[in-house]
Amino acid sequence: MAELLDGKKVAEEITARVREKADRLTAAGILPTLAIIRVGEDPGDMSYERGAKKRAEKAGVSVKEFHFSDDACQEELMDTLRQINRDESIHGLLMLRPLPKHLDEAGLCEMLDPAKDVDGITSGSLAGVFMDTGQGYPPCTAEACMAILDHYGVDLKGMKVVVMGRSLVIGKPVAMMVMKRHATITMLHSRTREEDFRAAARDADIIIAAMGRAKAVGSDQLGEDQILIDVGINMDDEGRLCGDIDPDAAESRAKSRTPVPGGVGSVTTAILMKHVVEAAEKV
Amino acid sequence: MAELLDGKKVAEEITARVREKADRLTAAGILPTLAIIRVGEDPGDMSYERGAKKRAEKAGVSVKEFHFSDDACQEELMDTLRQINRDESIHGLLMLRPLPKHLDEAGLCEMLDPAKDVDGITSGSLAGVFMDTGQGYPPCTAEACMAILDHYGVDLKGMKVVVMGRSLVIGKPVAMMVMKRHATITMLHSRTREEDFRAAARDADIIIAAMGRAKAVGSDQLGEDQILIDVGINMDDEGRLCGDIDPDAAESRAKSRTPVPGGVGSVTTAILMKHVVEAAEKV
Numbered sequence: 001m002a003e004l005l006d007g008k009k010v011a012e013e014i015t016a017r018v019r020e021k022a023d024r025l026t027a028a029g030i031l032p033t034l035a036i037i038r039v040g041e042d043p044g045d046m047s048y049e050r051g052a053k054k055r056a057e058k059a060g061v062s063v064k065e066f067h068f069s070d071d072a073c074q075e076e077l078m079d080t081l082r083q084i085n086r087d088e089s090i091h092g093l094l095m096l097r098p099l100p101k102h103l104d105e106a107g108l109c110e111m112l113d114p115a116k117d118v119d120g121i122t123s124g125s126l127a128g129v130f131m132d133t134g135q136g137y138p139p140c141t142a143e144a145c146m147a148i149l150d151h152y153g154v155d156l157k158g159m160k161v162v163v164m165g166r167s168l169v170i171g172k173p174v175a176m177m178v179m180k181r182h183a184t185i186t187m188l189h190s191r192t193r194e195e196d197f198r199a200a201a202r203d204a205d206i207i208i209a210a211m212g213r214a215k216a217v218g219s220d221q222l223g224e225d226q227i228l229i230d231v232g233i234n235m236d237d238e239g240r241l242c243g244d245i246d247p248d249a250a251e252s253r254a255k256s257r258t259p260v261p262g263g264v265g266s267v268t269t270a271i272l273m274k275h276v277v278e279a280a281e282k283v
Numbered sequence: 284m285a286e287l288l289d290g291k292k293v294a295e296e297i298t299a300r301v302r303e304k305a306d307r308l309t310a311a312g313i314l315p316t317l318a319i320i321r322v323g324e325d326p327g328d329m330s331y332e333r334g335a336k337k338r339a340e341k342a343g344v345s346v347k348e349f350h351f352s353d354d355a356c357q358e359e360l361m362d363t364l365r366q367i368n369r370d371e372s373i374h375g376l377l378m379l380r381p382l383p384k385h386l387d388e389a390g391l392c393e394m395l396d397p398a399k400d401v402d403g404i405t406s407g408s409l410a411g412v413f414m415d416t417g418q419g420y421p422p423c424t425a426e427a428c429m430a431i432l433d434h435y436g437v438d439l440k441g442m443k444v445v446v447m448g449r450s451l452v453i454g455k456p457v458a459m460m461v462m463k464r465h466a467t468i469t470m471l472h473s474r475t476r477e478e479d480f481r482a483a484a485r486d487a488d489i490i491i492a493a494m495g496r497a498k499a500v501g502s503d504q505l506g507e508d509q510i511l512i513d514v515g516i517n518m519d520d521e522g523r524l525c526g527d528i529d530p531d532a533a534e535s536r537a538k539s540r541t542p543v544p545g546g547v548g549s550v551t552t553a554i555l556m557k558h559v560v561e562a563a564e565k566v
Binding site: 123124127128130135157166168182184185189191193200 | 389407411412414443451462465468469471472476479480
């Protein structure tokens with residue numbers, strides 16, 4: 001039986017520390033505040049927003065919501081970003097993505113004041129992760145993976161870590177963060193040959209799965225006694241939430257694993273609040 | 284016997300194309316111009332500078348040199364960078380690095396006008412490589428590796444590429460560039476376990492060696508029929524130039540390989556001139 005890497009527990013611990021800082025700031029007249037931009041009513045976005053708002057309340061962070069219909073135009077969003085940049089009472093922005101395709105998402109990300117980039121969406125923050133300068137904030141999901149590994153005392157030095165997926169939101173940044181801790185990384189993705197995928201995954205000490213494909217990683221792709229970090233949040237055939245890794249296969253083979261739900265996703269919003277409070281402290 | 288991946292040939296071809304563009308620009312009254320900053324008289328720096336000047340001449344690029352003694356202070360260099368940023372007749376900068384330790388190299392890199400960052404030293408250029416936005420210019424050595432693979436018609440899709448070394452000048456950016464072409468990457472470095480290093484290197488289709496350790500990769504770390512790109516420029520025990528890969532082992536086992544000298548290093552200065560001319564075209 002695999003040890004459970006309990007995201008909720010990690011999130012609670014982070015939230016408690018963040019809450020202390022938030023309370024001190026609030027007492028000093030600075031109310032840490034997160035702006036949320038949501039365009040349209042995608043169920044995934046709305047669910048994530050609800051989670052973020054709950055987490056914000058626990059962490060002592062205030063939330064300002066900016067909602068748009070899914071035919072909102074670029075200009076409207078640009079105006080809102082300018083307003084958020086100017087507004088000294090707002091310390092960070094969560095913009096739910098992907099945005100509808102008619103919008104220039106990259107252009108909007110780049111408009112954000114780097115000091116308010118608490119979710120690592122600007123080139124400045126991403127350069128900080130790539131160059132390891134500490135500039136900006138890493139994407140919250142990537143930092144959430146690290147927080148879970150840290151909480152459970154995993155020393156990454158010399159470990160073989162396989163990252164599945166090469167997105168800018170999670171795959172690439174988490175690979176850089178893991179390599180900074182002296183792990184040896186292999187990045188697998190949709191164009192990796194099937195036999196290479198299987199061999200590398202089986203041979204890894206740690207797998208970080210972030211492809212967004214329901215239960216795509218099964219017994220065939222798992223070795224023995226691995227640490228499995230499952231970033232995927234998908235729906236299975238019965239319409240239930242599931243990760244990228246088949247939980248039955250993981251349960252029987254892994255040394256330890258994050259569940260879905262209750263794993264990485266739970267920690268992500270706690271990291272977001274941590275960043276908002278850090279941004280408020282810098283003001 | 285391994286096929287020779289002839290850097291000189293690749294460099295000549297690139298230079299010829301760059302020359303055409305440079306001549307057109309010059310005829311139109313714009314003389315493509317590279318500034319070079321050198322601090323101190325490190326033999327490696329001076330050799331690279333000589334190479335760059337020769338290449339510039341062939342490519343129709345003009346060079347302005349800024350030389351400093353090795354006790355130059357931060358302020359002097361900052362002044363020069365401001366001057367280079369302002370000077371409309373200068374299109375790009377090569378700053379020979381590493382700078383002496385008393386200088387804040389990262390701060391100086393970041394001062395450079397991104398439009399003149401022809402060697403990928405600013406966070407903007409490096410973010411461009413990481414995010415794959417096409418912004419800025421990749422580090423010349425990383426692009427030189429790609430140019431050699433392209434010249435010899437290597438299709439990277441699905442290939443297992445091992446990158447040895449994780450520096451910002453070459454290891455990290457070349458890994459991102461190779462993954463963009465849909466290769467599967469593994470990054471090996473000084474903290475990789477010896478047995479993992481050997482196993483991954485032997486199993487690769489392509490090795491890009493960029494550790495800066497003379498002949499560190501021998502028969503033990505090589506598979507059969509691999510493509511070997513050797514970025515290292517080191518001195519061996521007899522004081523002769525050599526790469527990171529033992530040439531005898533490479534010669535007997537590889538499918539193809541770059542020599543040292545005459546491999547990646549030769550192409551790097553050609554890529555630099557290509558960037559200078561591109562920067563001049565954008566003015």
